[in-house]
Amino acid sequence: xxxxxxxxxxxxxGGIAALNHVSMEFREHEILGIxxxxxxxxxxxxxxxxxxxxxxxxxxxxxxxxISDLPAHKRCRLGIARTFQLVRPLQGxxxxxxxxxxxxxxxxxxxxxxxxxxxxxxxxxxxxxxxxDITRMTALEIKKMEIAHALATQPKLLFLDExxxxxNSDETMEMIALVRRIHSRxxxxxxxxxxxxxxxxxxxxxxxxxxxxxxxxxxxxxxxNDPMVIxxxxxxxx
Amino acid sequence: MRNLRYLLYIAILIVLITLPLYTGVYLLNxxxxxxxxxxxxxxxxxxxxxxxxxxxxAGLFGVGGYAAGLIHLNAGVNPLISIVMGGLAAGLLAWxxxxxxxxxxxxxxxxxxxxxxxxxxxxxxxxxxxxxxxxGTVLPSAIFAGNSTxxxxxxxxxxxxxxxxxxxxxxxxxxxxLTSIRNDEVVAKSSGIDVFKYLVFIFVVTSAIQGLTGGAxxxxxxxxxxxxxxxxxxxxxxxxxxxxxxMHSTWGPVVGAVVLGVISEFLKLKIxxxxxLVYGLIIVIAxxxxxxxxxxxxxxxxxxxxxx
Numbered sequence: 404x405x406x407x408x409x410x411x412x413x414x415x416x417g418g419i420a421a422l423n424h425v426s427m428e429f430r431e432h433e434i435l436g437i438x439x440x441x442x443x444x445x446x447x448x449x450x451x452x453x454x455x456x457x458x459x460x461x462x463x464x465x466x467x468x469x470i471s472d473l474p475a476h477k478r479c480r481l482g483i484a485r486t487f488q489l490v491r492p493l494q495g496x497x498x499x500x501x502x503x504x505x506x507x508x509x510x511x512x513x514x515x516x517x518x519x520x521x522x523x524x525x526x527x528x529x530x531x532x533x534x535x536d537i538t539r540m541t542a543l544e545i546k547k548m549e550i551a552h553a554l555a556t557q558p559k560l561l562f563l564d565e566x567x568x569x570x571n572s573d574e575t576m577e578m579i580a581l582v583r584r585i586h587s588r589x590x591x592x593x594x595x596x597x598x599x600x601x602x603x604x605x606x607x608x609x610x611x612x613x614x615x616x617x618x619x620x621x622x623x624x625x626x627x628n629d630p631m632v633i634x635x636x637x638x639x640x641x
Numbered sequence: 642m643r644n645l646r647y648l649l650y651i652a653i654l655i656v657l658i659t660l661p662l663y664t665g666v667y668l669l670n671x672x673x674x675x676x677x678x679x680x681x682x683x684x685x686x687x688x689x690x691x692x693x694x695x696x697x698x699a700g701l702f703g704v705g706g707y708a709a710g711l712i713h714l715n716a717g718v719n720p721l722i723s724i725v726m727g728g729l730a731a732g733l734l735a736w737x738x739x740x741x742x743x744x745x746x747x748x749x750x751x752x753x754x755x756x757x758x759x760x761x762x763x764x765x766x767x768x769x770x771x772x773x774x775x776x777g778t779v780l781p782s783a784i785f786a787g788n789s790t791x792x793x794x795x796x797x798x799x800x801x802x803x804x805x806x807x808x809x810x811x812x813x814x815x816x817x818x819l820t821s822i823r824n825d826e827v828v829a830k831s832s833g834i835d836v837f838k839y840l841v842f843i844f845v846v847t848s849a850i851q852g853l854t855g856g857a858x859x860x861x862x863x864x865x866x867x868x869x870x871x872x873x874x875x876x877x878x879x880x881x882x883x884x885x886x887x888m889h890s891t892w893g894p895v896v897g898a899v900v901l902g903v904i905s906e907f908l909k910l911k912i913x914x915x916x917x918l919v920y921g922l923i924i925v926i927a928x929x930x931x932x933x934x935x936x937x938x939x940x941x942x943x944x945x946x947x948x949x
Binding site: 455474484487493495500503505507514553556 | 813814817818820821823824825827828829830831832833834835836889
């Protein structure tokens with residue numbers, strides 16, 4: 404039984420199909436790369452799986468359960484978590500409290516337990532001074548906080564939407580190591596990324612989207628030599 | 642530190658309960674009005690913590706007042722119990738309309754709540770057999786036969802209910818849910834928060850507080866009328882108090898209600914016909930120069946001093 408399976412998943416925005424009959428699978432414990440040019444539908448795919456948008460057509464199954472009609476908060480409680488392409492920290496809550504939101508509502512822990520889980524996750528992500536206000540945090544720290552927030556919901560499947568964007572090369576290395584450590588906790592990861600080096604180093608398998616359709620699927624080495632993929636990224640030969 | 646703070650709370654509580662011993666009837670009546678507005682200001686602020694701005698307070702206040710008065714009059718229910726039932730009636734009504742209205746957000750929600758308050762008033766006006774129509778209904782007597790000390794205690798209990806509700810919502814998981822929803826509903830949903838459920842819950846609770854307050858008000862004056870019980874003052878003044886005192890806290894609306902309440906009473910005596918003008922000016926200046934409100938601004942100053 405596939406871990407997450409989509410069947411003909413389609414999402415229209417007006418006349419545009421942001422996702423067009425996407426059928427694919429996630430295997431348990433893999434790191435799956437989702438790549439494609441800008442506007443290919445990568446973030447829409449995450450939003451449809453996470454329940455932020457309902458699909459126009461098609462179905463999705465998580466651990467065999469049809470989740471197509473479930474609202475976002477219930478999918479989170481089933482174990483699907485995600486970070487956001489642009490950081491969205493919660494103002495008015497401290498670093499620790501931001502992370503606690505995940506453990507309070509994702510798994511429904513009580514306040515004391517949620518706090519302990521959140522503190523442990525901040526340690527795991529090497530976030531210090533956790534009672535500080537989020538206005539006094541660096542970009543990398545906020546990204547890490549959002550990962551901690553997502554992990555605090557105790558996910559089985561975690562989507563990372565361009566977590567490397569805006570990081571320098573040292574920070575990128577740190578983030579790659581971090582993704583590995585998250586994976587080694589037994590969490591299946593879907594990673595959307597433009598930095599190909601990251602995809603190459605991290606992923607077991609890659610799915611390439613273009614204009615909302617899957618145009619290639621397989622290990623990075625295979626996919627990166629696929630003529631369709633090269634055309635999608637570089638355009639038609641003159 | 643913590644024990645000291647609880648001692649302070651207990652001291653304040655004792656002073657409040659024993660207030661009738663040191664003050665006259667006039668001051669007690671002024672305090673009653675301030676406490677009524679304080680409860681409304683706090684209930685408005687609690688809903689605001691979820692990001693929803695309501696202009697419907699006067700509506701639920703009036704519904705609570707009419708429900709309490711009419712239940713007492715027609716069913717002979719004890720006035721105190723009828724006040725509680727007024728709160729429950731407002732809560733029930735909020736639950737029914739909240740299921741529809743809370744699909745809206747921001748400006749749209751605010752305008753619809755304003756319209757709803759007006760609709761309640763029009764309905765009440767046009768049901769003369771039940772509500773007494775435009776003239777309103779006079780109750781057989783004011784509660785406690787107008788005893789100012791007991792009346793004050795009643796209003797104090799209502800205000801304390803709103804303070805306790807506010808503090809519960811500041812200290813429990815509800816605080817995290819409301820703050821998340823106010824910030825970013827997509828993030829809230831993605832963290833497992835049932836956004837709609839929390840919004841309905843908080844709308845019902847704050848409306849019930851407004852209904853309870855309206856019920857007490859109706860019984861204190863022994864009279865309900867469309868223009869009196871649904872007066873827009875019960876929407877606008879509490880909002881001004883919460884803004885002046887500082888939003889998203891318990892102390893903010895409390896301080897704002899006391900400060901503006903005292904000022905407005907003083908101005909009423911000094912300039913009987915122009916006091917609302919000065920009142921409005923205070924609010925404009927407060928919003929322009931202290932957007933965080935009194936409590937928020939002081940809190941920031943203290944934080945800075947602490948850091949330096």
